[in-house]
Amino acid sequence: MNRAVVRVKSKRKAPCPVCEGTGFVYTEWFAGEPLPWSATECPECEGVGEVPEVLEEIPGPEPLDDGTELRAEWVRAYREARRRGLSPEEARKAAEDEVWGFEEPPL
Numbered sequence: 001m002n003r004a005v006v007r008v009k010s011k012r013k014a015p016c017p018v019c020e021g022t023g024f025v026y027t028e029w030f031a032g033e034p035l036p037w038s039a040t041e042c043p044e045c046e047g048v049g050e051v052p053e054v055l056e057e058i059p060g061p062e063p064l065d066d067g068t069e070l071r072a073e074w075v076r077a078y079r080e081a082r083r084r085g086l087s088p089e090e091a092r093k094a095a096e097d098e099v100w101g102f103e104e105p106p107l
Contacts, residue, residue, distance in 0.1 A: 013050035018042055023049040041083075043076065074099045 015021035019042035026034030041047040077098045081091035 012053045014053040016042055016045035016049055016051050018044040019049060021049045023047045040080070070099060 016023075019025050023042055023045065024039045024047065025042050026038050027040055028035045028038035042049070045051050074095050077095035078091050081094040082088070086094060
């Protein structure tokens with residue numbers, strides 16, 4: 001049985017390990033250098049550049065599969081579509097297509 005890990009977080013902030021505190025990441029690279037127009041909001045810190053410091057990790061119970069992760073992925077896809085300039089309705093459709101494809105959302 002897989003055991004989940006519970007992370008005990010501090011109120012102190014630490015630089016984001018994904019974006020190294022800049023708040024954005026590059027999605028396209030050329031010859032080892034990032035392309036400036038490919039910068040997007042960091043998915044880990046959501047553009048803040050800081051995340052709560054992890055004090056320790058404790059083994060915990062198996063997480064319940066209640067669809068929370070899929071809904072979070074849908075929100076991420078929706079926000080990205082809105083940033084690309086799509087209308088709310090177009091962004092909703094794009095997010096549904098990206099996350100659920102042809103299936104009905106589990107809401």
